[in-house]
Amino acid sequence: MIRRPAALLTLLLLAGCTDSGQETAAPATPVTPVGGASPAVCADGKTTFGKLSTTPVLIGVTPIVEITDRKGGPVNEPMEQVGTRTAGVAAEPGVPVADVYRALQEQKFGDVRLADLGTAFRPEENGTNTVDGPGRFVAYEYLRVVRAPFTWTCAGVKHPGTVTTWENGSDYGILDCDYDARDGGRPRESDAVYHQVRELRC
Numbered sequence: 001m002i003r004r005p006a007a008l009l010t011l012l013l014l015a016g017c018t019d020s021g022q023e024t025a026a027p028a029t030p031v032t033p034v035g036g037a038s039p040a041v042c043a044d045g046k047t048t049f050g051k052l053s054t055t056p057v058l059i060g061v062t063p064i065v066e067i068t069d070r071k072g073g074p075v076n077e078p079m080e081q082v083g084t085r086t087a088g089v090a091a092e093p094g095v096p097v098a099d100v101y102r103a104l105q106e107q108k109f110g111d112v113r114l115a116d117l118g119t120a121f122r123p124e125e126n127g128t129n130t131v132d133g134p135g136r137f138v139a140y141e142y143l144r145v146v147r148a149p150f151t152w153t154c155a156g157v158k159h160p161g162t163v164t165t166w167e168n169g170s171d172y173g174i175l176d177c178d179y180d181a182r183d184g185g186r187p188r189e190s191d192a193v194y195h196q197v198r199e200l201r202c
Helices: 097-109 188-201
Strands: 046-049 053-061 065-067 073-075 088-090 129-131 135-154 157-166 171-176
Touching: 046 097, 053 188, 065 073, 073 135, 088 097, 097 135, 097 157, 129 135, 129 171, 135 188, 171 188
Parallel strands: none
Antiparallel strands: 046 135, 053 135, 065 135, 073 129, 088 157, 135 157, 135 171
């Protein structure tokens, strides 16, 4: 059995990501407004969100840990950072990014806490994963990154943008390099991260 504190992670034999994890969302990247009104003078702007998307993004991965004991052992080598994300709002100057971010929390996530605005995620330096048999193992950490397109409307003028964030915290997994990648039982969203970790380490 693989053991890790339940409050910290959902431990999987696989986990996945659909991009390399190298890009960082810029909190203030300008976008083109629809219309010409200045958002800075608006006191009653309204935020509406489009369809949200969630992408697993690999953040950190350990070197291969070879375990020969039939009873298993720890996989606790230091994580190498292979990507990061910053929780932010990409919009034109003047759009109240803190208000937009707060609106996303309230409208779409409720009591599920998002990462704080401006947080740049880094992987843990050391994990405490264990496995219950021999093999060549790699531990990894990933985020479920949310992208939320929005429109902030001021005096009838629409100002578009995008929020990048994640549910506060991260997920972990352990990959057995000797396990046949064709075997079943993997969550669909995890496939890309699983294969990315295998390419990087196995």
